[in-house]
Each structure stands twice: as structure tokens, then as C-alpha cells.
Amino acid sequence: MAREKKAENPRHAALDLTADEFRALGHELIDQIAGFYESLPERPLTRATDPDHVRELLGTSELPERGSAPAELLAEITPLLFDNSLHNGHPKFMGYITSSAAPLGALADLLAAAVNANLGKWELSPVASEIETQTVRWLADFIGYNTDCGGLMASGGNMANFIAFVAARKAKTPWDIRRDGTYGDPRRLTAYVSEETHTWVQKAADVCGLGATGIRWIETDGDGRVLVERLREQVAADREAGCLPFLVVGTGGSVSTGVIDPLRQLAELCRDEDLWFHVDGAYGAPAAALPESPEDLRALRLADSVALDPHKWLYCPIEAACVLTRDPDALKDAFSFRPDYYLFDASQATGIDYYEHGMQNSRGFRALKVWLALRQAGREGYQASIRDDIRLAQRLFDRVGGHPEFETHAINLSIATFRYVPPDDGPLTDDYLNELNQALLAQMQSGGELFLSNAVIDGRYLLRACIVNFRTAEADIDALPELIAELGRAAHRRLQGSR
Ligand SMILES: *Cc1c(COP(=O)(O)O)cnc(C)c1O
Secondary structure (H helix, E strand, C coil): HHHHHHCCCCCCCCCCCCHHHHHHHHHHHHHHHHHHHHHHHHCCCCCCCCCCHHHHCCCCCCCCCCCCCCHHHHHHHHHHHHCCCCCCCCEECCCCCCCCCCHHHHCCCCCHHHHHHCCCCCCHHHHHHHHHHHHHHHHHHHCCCHHHEEEEEEHHHHHHHHHHHHHHHHHCCCCCHHHHHHHCCCCCCEEEEEEECHHHHHHHHHHHCCCHHEEECCCEEECCEEEEHHHHHHHHHHHHHEEEEEEEEEEEEECCCCCCCCCHHHHHHHHHEEEEEEECCCCCCCHHHHHCHHHHHHHHCCCCCCCCHHHHHCCCCCCCCEEEEECHHHHHHCCCCCCCCCCCCCCCCCCCHHHHCCCHHHHHHHHHHHHHCCCCCHHHHHHHHHHHHHHHHHHHHHHHHHHCECCCCCCCEEEEEEEEECCCCCCCCHHHHHHHHHHHHHHHHHHHHCCCEEEEEEEEEEEEEEEECCCCCCCHHHHHHHHHCCCCCCHHHHHHHHC
16 A cells, blocks of 8 residues: 555655564564574574684675565564674673563564654653653662662663763862863863773763873772772872862672672762762662672662663663762753753643753663563562572582682672682692683684673683573573583693694
């Protein structure tokens, strides 16, 4: 029907589909995806580790001059992706901090793209913007933060932390930094973070004009927790030297070992010193929803801002992150400009125009997958899943601890760190064990059976399993020590042979 209309009015619409065409393509694709989910445990976790091979699979590198039939395109790209991706949804994927993605999230992204709401301006996305507002409030509620906070969805933990950094900079500078930048005062803006803080802070300090030397990396104790007294001394010394301390970042679950800073003490220090207290909870914030979580983590409720990452421990498909600010106006204060091509009618009741609250202008409907996930699982469903991840990480830690060929390092939240140590070989140097574990891990990551990543602590190269994966079960955990030990023995033989 639509096709006939087009013939009368022959405009070019190279990308349009009729409803029937869309239906047929969509049904076929959904069937393929359902089969993919079902087959995940049996699939090699990864196969494509050689860029040249992948480029070859992808075929011609020229921009096509002529179009192709969508059915052919989907039939081509679907198996290519299924067969040559790294499957972080595999039950034995425990690398980095990347979760299995909730299947409902995939449908949510499809639906969001179909509606194509633009969450920059409320009028362009009435229901969607209200869903984002509700999602922000629910996330705050879930982690125990005040629900009358400000906040918005961001692409990832980096961007969520970044937005908080800018808000802190605006809130704590006594001059008009939005007009004069860092030139408004000779004092050097200075931020305080622990040695374990994620690399986002370097990018933020760089882009925000502080420069990397505007960051003070404060020493940690033997467990990797920031030394609060060292921080206090550094702030005093810096004030003395003519700097302007403005921000302390506490980590709620560090990226390498899951360590939690003493957030309550940091909050008190920030109150005493009039500094902005930000908590990077990109990994660990959802664990604050468990009543049995350490008080140090649950103290994130005292922060001026919190970054969290639903695409990590809330199992949403990438991209989905969120930043929360205690002061509901903090983001608008930091980001709002009002150009005259947007209509502002003071007489009208309006919702939030999110473009004023962050760095993006046009904004996608990331909130939908998070909102649906929160409704599908409910608070209780999420608590149970997170608790299971923690229990399984502990189980893995206990299993490797009971195995003669492993040395354990630490277990925090759902991250277990340990290393392979070959038996009966007399004392081996740390250098050799580092080389051995690195070789073991390289073999594992290209082998396709299981996937861990690494941490380097006090010069020791460790294997690191992070479980934020609702598909991982006890049987997967119990199989792990022997699988890793076999790789370790083989790597040890190879290294010995090459000596
Ligand atoms: C993962 C992580 C980040 C970065 O988050 P992305 O979503 O990868 O951008 C920042 N901080 C911590 C503690 C993290 O674990």
C-alpha cells in the first residue's frame, strides 16, 4: 500500500521498509537472536583474535555505490557477529567488569530505536523523559541514595564520573568558572583520588583544564583503601602552597580488586574541608542495595554525587550509566546554556530538558532498558542476583584457595584475585610467576573456553575473576580451578622448555 503511494509521488526513500517487510525481517532476526541466547553456553567464548582474519571475513572495504536488500544484509551480518564476537554473555566470561546483558534490554533498545525519542528536550520525548526521571529516582532508591536527587543517564561510567567532576568544579569554585574558566583565579584547582582510582579521572582533569598534575594520587593501605589521614595532610599542604582543593573521589569497588574506600570517613573529611565528595560506584554501587553490604559502601549515600553503571552490575546492555547529585540543581548549574533556538515558555509546566543537565544535546532513550530491567527483576530480584554473584566469587576464591597450585590474593564484592604457582618446583621468583601467569592468561583469552582478566598488585601479576554474570552457575565455578591449572601447567612447560 505504502509502495503504491510512493509510485505516485516518487520521492527517494532508500531506507524505508513497508510494515510487512519490517515484520518479516524482524521476526527472522528475533528467531536468530533467541537461538543465539540458547546456544551461548556451547559457543566458543571467543574465536576472532586476529585482526587480519576478521578483516578478511568482513570482505570488501569499499563504500558500496549501490544498495542491497535488507534481508541479505541481515542474513550476512547476523552469523558473522554471532560467530566472531567475544561473548560476555557466556557463563564462563568473568573478565574486566562486563556483565551478561539482559535479553529484555535488547528488546528495549529495539523499541527505543523504533520510537526514536530525543531525550534532550522534554517536548521531543514526553513519556521517555519522564521514564528517565523515574529511572534516576529508582536507581537512587535502589542504592540507598536520596531520591530527591538530580541525575541523568550517561553512556558509561567514564562519562557519568566526568559529569560529576564538572558539577563539582562548578559548585566549589568561588569565581564564575563557567565564564572565566580556570583563569578566574591563580589558585590551582586540585582533586584528590586514591592510587586505585580508574583512569577516567585523568581524562576529566585533562579536558577540564586542570591538567593531569591537578590530581593528587593518595597512597593506599595494604588492602588498597585510601589513607584518609594522608589525604587530609595533602589537602592542608596544598592549601598552604596556594592550590584550591575542590574534590575528593572515593571508590565504591575499585576496578582491579573491588576494594571499597572508607567512604564514611571521606564524607566527614569533605564536610570538614568544604570539598565535593564524589563516589565512583561504576562497579560496586549496586551492591549497596544489599543490607549485609559493608557500611563503608553503603556510606555512598553521604556523597555529593555518585556514578553508577547499569551496564555493569545491573546487567543492562551497553551503553547505560547514571550520575546522581545530592543537590537536584547541581547539574543544571554546571551545564545549562539556553540558546534562542529552543523555546522556553515560563508560563508552561514542563518536565526536565536533559540537554541542560549534561554534555549531550540529542540523547537516546538509554533509560528504557534500565527501567524495564528494574521492573522485570524488582528490588528483590536484583538483590538475589547480586548476592549470587558475590557468593559465586567467594566460592571460586575458596576453590582456588583449596587447590595446591594456586595462591590467593583477595576477594572483594564479586572480584577474586589469585595466581597460578606450579607445584614441587622449589621457590620461583616473582618475575617468573609474573611471566607465567601472563602467558597463561594470554592462552586463556584466545582459547575460547573461559575468560578472566588480570590485576597487577605490588608488582605481582594476578589472575582476576569478576562475576557480574547471571548466567554463571556453580558448575561453571567448580570447573574453573582445574581448567586454569591445566593452562598453567602447559604454560610452565613451555616456559621451562624455552629456557
Ligand atoms: C568500569 C569502571 C569505570 C568506567 O566505566 P565505563 O562504563 O567503562 O565507562 C570507571 N570506574 C570504575 C570503578 C569502573 O569499574
